[in-house]
Amino acid sequence: MNTLQRWWHGPWAVPTVSGAAILASFFVARVLGSDPVSNIFMVAAALVAGIPIAVKAVRALAVKNISIDLLVSVAAAGAIIVGEYWEAAAVTFLFAVGHALEARTMNKTRSALAELVAVAPDVAVVMRDGQQVEVPAGAVGTGETVLVKNGAKVPVDGEVIAGTGAVDEASITGESIPVEKAAGDRVFAGTVSRGGFLQVRATGVGADTTLARIIHRVEEAQDVKAKTQAFIDRFATWYTPGIMALALVVGLVTGDVVLALTLLVIGCPGALVISIPVAIVAGIGRAARDGILIKGGEFLESSARIDAVAVDKTGTLTEGRPQLSDVVVLDPAVDRGQVLAWAAAAEAGSEHPLARPILEAAAAEGLATPGLPDAVQPVPGKGITATTGGRRVLVGNAALLDQLGVADAVGAAAAAEELAAAGRTPMIVAVDETVVGVVAVADQVRADAAEMVRRLHAAGVTRVVMLTGDAPLVAEAIGAATGVDEVRAGLLPEDKLDAVRELQRQGRTVAMVGDGVNDAPALATADIGVAMGAAGSAVAVETADIALMGDNLRKLPEAIGLAKRTVSVMRQNITVALVTVTLLLAGVFAGGVTMAIGMLVHEASVLVVIANAMRLLRRREDTTRDATAREEYPAAPAELVTR
Template sequence: MKDLSLLTKYRKFLFPGTLLFFIIFAAVPGQEEWIGLDLAVVPLILGGGFITWSTLVTMIETRKITAGLLIVFALIGTTYVSEYLAGAIVAFMMVAGEFLEDITLDRTRNAVRELVQLSPDEAWVKRNEEYISIPVEEVTVGDRVLVKPGERIPVDGTILSGQAVIDEASITGESLPVEKTAGAKVFAGTINQSGALELQTEKTGNQTTLGKIIKVVYEAQESKGSTQRTADQFAKYFTPVILGICALVWVFSQDLMRVMSVLVIACPCALVLATPTAVVASIGNAAKRGALIKGGLTLETAGKVTTICLDKTGTLTVGRPQVVEIQPFASYTQEEVLSTAALAEKRSEHPLASAVMNEAKRRKLSIPDPQEFSSVFGRGVHCVYEGTTIEVSNRRRLEQLPDSEVARTFLDAQEEKGRTALLVLKNGEVIGGISIADALREQAVQAIKEMRKSGIKRIIMLTGDNEKTARSISQQVGITEYKANLFPEEKLEYIRSLQKEGEVVAMVGDGINDAPALTLSDVGIAMGAAGTDVAIESADMALMADDLRMVPFTLGLSRQALKIIKQNIWVFAVCVNIAGITLATSGYLSPIAAAVVHNVASLFVVLNSARMLTFKLNYSESETSFSSKQAQSAV
């Protein structure tokens, strides 16, 4: 069995290895006299037959003349002039070149293979009040699934019971595991690191987030950008042109070997490989880090972006109110102010109340139930606890306070920063103030810096919030341009005006509320798309995690891919072909040398593109390179 597995592993080496074996013996002086046959005929027939057959099949399937026809003519020509060894070497170089290209390209496709392997083959499903193991294909929506510690989650669903630490790097690219308990969403392909979970199945197979990621990456690798389509068109007309050049070389030189050399060197394999290899490698790299790029056209356009527009809520900010400052008055402490406010807000359903309660929970404060509770519309909440009257109110309460200067100063300062400010009162006395805001994402400032470093000319924040809030957030994050008080249709109009100015615009949003703006922009980038079908399917790029730093990463990746594509086309394809054809027509390049040069150029294209597999964007010295960190724990 071990020998069989080794044979399977190295079977790709057998055919080119066999050809090389016969070519080496064919080059031994006098071998033809010993055997009675020129051994070069064997690799010429084997290799030439393979190339001829694959070329004819491709031409029949595509109904087009392909570049492989040039090689077939070259092999026929070398056989005609009895240059069997030259023909055998040409055949070997073509087969070996294709073999090396396949090996290198296999690396670029590994991202998708590994994604497919993330889904387990079996799942523990509840049947007749007990859990049994069944093939994952047989799990249906609504089934209860048990996931044991160390196992991969087989479906998308909601936790019914249990708590666990989940490694979601395969979906979001986030290197740190996440603690989850009942009510939380989980995704197929992620790893349960500790604790048993019982799930309610919501999506299976191709409908899971992992399934959609695999589908998008497959489709992206098949789609073609403008550069790739240009290369395809070039290759289409290239063969007739080269045949015309060969005819002229024959007319003027009457040297069939020169004609053979032109045929061999002119095959545009490097040109055909230039774009798709770079695109596949880049998309695979991005997918491993939790970023979906929808094909070559998106990749190329993203590489040309000059302006980025960012939504505020849910993109630059976390998208939910949080307590950002607690200011105690007189001799009170922050904990006393917060616990008093939480007592009044405990029965309230207002979003600001949730922010106060979450902060109390984060600080592990014990909050008793109030004895009386009432909500005062437009002003705040009121409660009674053990004979003490507690209020949480807004600016309107100032009018009834005898000494309100300290409270007024606090309110003015917080509102100037674009925050919502609340006053906390006990028996009519103001004991402190709490300010609430939609807090910035941790990575927002660093992400904006990296966007500027990557060459983006303009970074603009678009928001429907008021002027003060917009100005405050833009100053905190380091953005100099912003537009406030925008309705959705006004965002569209603004993006349209930027495009009329010649800007290539990327719009970054949450993928749902910003769907129109994402669609209109040249490149729409959806944040936090994990589990969001709309975002994955509608955006040009979908970032599975809420890490804003993935925006400069994907744009930097796209810019580098564009550079690699141009290098492939102009350096390894066009320049090498022009130089090679010139040398071949002048008689300085034999068919053997032409085959070597041609395949080396094609190999360099693939190796150059493979550099995109290791592309990473390093952050400042104060931060660890997030891309390398995520790469270790990603797929």
């Protein structure tokens, strides 16, 4: 299809031809003085612009929908019948121009989706039979090795198996700073190499990539109606027939057909109908650009009302990667390395998450351990007992010592309590019948956790509650470091669910932030479920109401702020639409507002509504930042989970 054909089938062909006919009519009337020929051109202009409008009206009637197009079609036809050719041409021409401008600007509001589609890679360089082969991105097989060179788009989701490089992941996470990648790291389709050379094993191709899932979700989300939009649609369903009835009554009472036809044009609720969807599309598009995936207009609108946020601790407020933090020696006969070595020897046979940081620390310090213990006995809620090299080793809390009759003569319980108060997870180590020391692990508080809480407060959230299964002392330490309003510790998944319900019973609109798996009941019950770090997680993208694609906590208050701005724009648009229609109707009855003037003002109001919504597409600097944002927040450690 050449350029002329594309233009002919585009939105501007009809208004251009109609406008040319109107100009020809004026030329013939003023230069040649032929009114009959001038009228023919004017009627032709009305037909060129009006027939597509009438076709849409008939199609709408076929599905029992009385549309705006029907109002314009009836008004234009009536104007031709009564000899008001200029009015008919002007109304249809302006309506066609409005549709063309609306289509163009609506495409701009969907620009975020277009940008996502544009970053989808077309080709991939794959190693096959020892040769580099360029193939379509969709033709890459799972498990194949893909080469990503400097400046190239990553064509698949995968794992780096060799090489190093920097990858710009802005299209996925919204973060513009390139991320360093090395063997073992994940990469995502649509991201761009900014340096280096990577060999990637494909784990997701085509529709199974994170980018494809995001595009699919944004497409769906932009079409999901908000509650306000659904109300406006119901209103328009009754409003349009009401205007037709009003025009009929006015025509019969006054005998003024032109006045009745003018009412049909003036009463078009075009700006009102488009006021909500254009804001929703723009808001969701802006969010997608920033790495915030919002499931639909309903959730965007609900997010604007959030006044309470429940936050899971591990992996949200904390890093979720515990490390050894302390080794306290309590027996003079042993040293630090021996205490850690005994703890590692016992934990070598444990499946508990806290075993890993102890084993890693022992390996990093070059401590020799006897391999797997001869016997291991977990004691739920208390710790572990192991037999290794003919010695019994206990690693756990004071209750474990009491249960097994080991005397605490060196103040191990007090040392453990002091470590717990500082936010660590302490574990007492005993060999045979002697307490030798205490080891502790810690999960570091995220550097931006306190700032996130502060920004949530600045965004209008009055209650930030931390929900965790950790011990109260540890949880309180995290709460103090992050500035949350309330700490609820020692919770099971069902307890977190009850906590969310309690906040809702208080009349709050609650957002729950979690990992989408362990916190599933609470996430499902909350008014808005938020998944953190959803890039690459199909479950999070599909199930969360809001998915923060990156691992940036500050995206949460950013999402709430955007939702509030979107709802504000929706209200402004509704006000513009209603005020315009009211003033025009008053102008018709007062005299002076013709069909052409009414349609011109009507189309202008539509463009104002669209332009107002397009402001949401601009990236807004975070106004919640202040001097406190530059303070150094202490990254106090905390435990991952209790035994």
